Amino acid sequence: MPRYGFVIDLKRCYGCYSCQVTCKAANHTPKGIDWARCVPAETGTYPTALRQMLPLVCQQCREPACKEVCPTGATSQDENGIVLVDKNLCMGCKACIMACPYGARQTAEKWQTYFPDADGGLDPYEAYAKKEWEKTHGYGMATKCDYCKDRVSEGRLPACVESCPAKARHFGDLDDPESEISILIRREYGFQLNPEFGTDPACFYLPPR
Amino acid sequence: MLELAKRLGVQETYYQSINDLIPVRYGGEMDPEYRLDPKGDYSWQDMIDRVLKDRLGPDKGLEALKKTGLEKWPTRVEEMYWRWFTPVRVPIYFEYFLESGEKLEKTLRSFGREDMADFRFYTPLAEWFPCPSHEEDDPELDLWAFSWRPSFHTQSSTQNNPWLDEVSVNDPFVYLIQINAATGRKKGLKDHDVVWVENADGQKIKGPVKLVEGMHPEHLGIAGCHGHWARGTPISKGKGQFFDDLINPDLKHTDSLTQGSDACAKVKIYKAGGR
Numbered sequence: 001m002p003r004y005g006f007v008i009d010l011k012r013c014y015g016c017y018s019c020q021v022t023c024k025a026a027n028h029t030p031k032g033i034d035w036a037r038c039v040p041a042e043t044g045t046y047p048t049a050l051r052q053m054l055p056l057v058c059q060q061c062r063e064p065a066c067k068e069v070c071p072t073g074a075t076s077q078d079e080n081g082i083v084l085v086d087k088n089l090c091m092g093c094k095a096c097i098m099a100c101p102y103g104a105r106q107t108a109e110k111w112q113t114y115f116p117d118a119d120g121g122l123d124p125y126e127a128y129a130k131k132e133w134e135k136t137h138g139y140g141m142a143t144k145c146d147y148c149k150d151r152v153s154e155g156r157l158p159a160c161v162e163s164c165p166a167k168a169r170h171f172g173d174l175d176d177p178e179s180e181i182s183i184l185i186r187r188e189y190g191f192q193l194n195p196e197f198g199t200d201p202a203c204f205y206l207p208p209r
Numbered sequence: 210m211l212e213l214a215k216r217l218g219v220q221e222t223y224y225q226s227i228n229d230l231i232p233v234r235y236g237g238e239m240d241p242e243y244r245l246d247p248k249g250d251y252s253w254q255d256m257i258d259r260v261l262k263d264r265l266g267p268d269k270g271l272e273a274l275k276k277t278g279l280e281k282w283p284t285r286v287e288e289m290y291w292r293w294f295t296p297v298r299v300p301i302y303f304e305y306f307l308e309s310g311e312k313l314e315k316t317l318r319s320f321g322r323e324d325m326a327d328f329r330f331y332t333p334l335a336e337w338f339p340c341p342s343h344e345e346d347d348p349e350l351d352l353w354a355f356s357w358r359p360s361f362h363t364q365s366s367t368q369n370n371p372w373l374d375e376v377s378v379n380d381p382f383v384y385l386i387q388i389n390a391a392t393g394r395k396k397g398l399k400d401h402d403v404v405w406v407e408n409a410d411g412q413k414i415k416g417p418v419k420l421v422e423g424m425h426p427e428h429l430g431i432a433g434c435h436g437h438w439a440r441g442t443p444i445s446k447g448k449g450q451f452f453d454d455l456i457n458p459d460l461k462h463t464d465s466l467t468q469g470s471d472a473c474a475k476v477k478i479y480k481a482g483g484r
Binding site for chain 1: 360361371372373375376380381382389390391421422423424425426443444
């Protein structure tokens, strides 16, 4: 079975946040929950300063710290290395949220509308999104990116990869040395974030300029 | 537009221009059945219906679209990159500007309103002219304020999108006034200090400041098209700053060729109190 992984090219990302917003649309995440986050920062000083984005997703670690601390067995890994949360087993202790060194897990305590002052309750989209969210995740439980596993099982790309206008995101099989992501990692010096954590992430980054 | 064309007696030309435009913009000739008859009399709905049927098929006119609300079709290369397929020459020299300027000057003089345009701008070659901020010599106005565009916003139409607003709130630059870090420190500023930004005419805008390295020491960066105030904009209201408040909407600050406003203003900043 393939071990799914990501390659994010920091040279190409220019901070449009398409990944973050597309993820919201694809996964119906409520306000404040972003599984594909972008963290902007500046490096250097004037006149040689650079603005750099750091796009973050669940790193789908081979040795996930979140799984290790889960007291109920709600966190598991599938045959493709994707770390999953079973909402029926999760008791909402949030130990995994604290354990994840990449801040990839979030929890929604309730549905927060984007339009709190609107008359007549939720608009049709928010009503639909709320229903979908409650069906798949609910409140108080840990939630996270699963590399859009439902889309991938249909032969599609994760939503954030598909929408990236800069083609900064790549998805594929880390175990196949000839896959696009394996070649990119070899050829362009791909690296993992904080390998010293010892979790062996499946998300690799290509260096910025 | 249709009413105006009719009253001006240019309806025939207008219809013809639509017939000419559709193949250029979307590629491929129009079906003669759906071309507008220059002698005809169409409503806007009629015209949309014809274009939809021509592009999407006879069963996909305006009535069908009203029922479904959405129509998808595979975009063709000619449709996406239509400019490439348009056989035109792109002018390098704008020699006709000379003539346009002379005509305009003659017309405005006949009304005694030659003050309404700056005829120096009508040059056949691209040329740089200083805007008023470059001629401002008040030493107190020590910064040039510019607006910039976050790549995820489009003009002034997306600020009320809640997802993009959420992104903007979490981005450390979008809703803040950016100033070079060393310049800011010299002025005794820290991140999130609330400042007034004031132009030569005393017009000012207020907002929290962000000290950044990626900014020229004499510049001030403000994300454009924010600072909405209308009641009907519940998401964007009161967020960011409205840069154009620093640009006077008068002839002095308007390019008479393009009608574009100045892009920068000479300003001073000072603490407004609060963080």
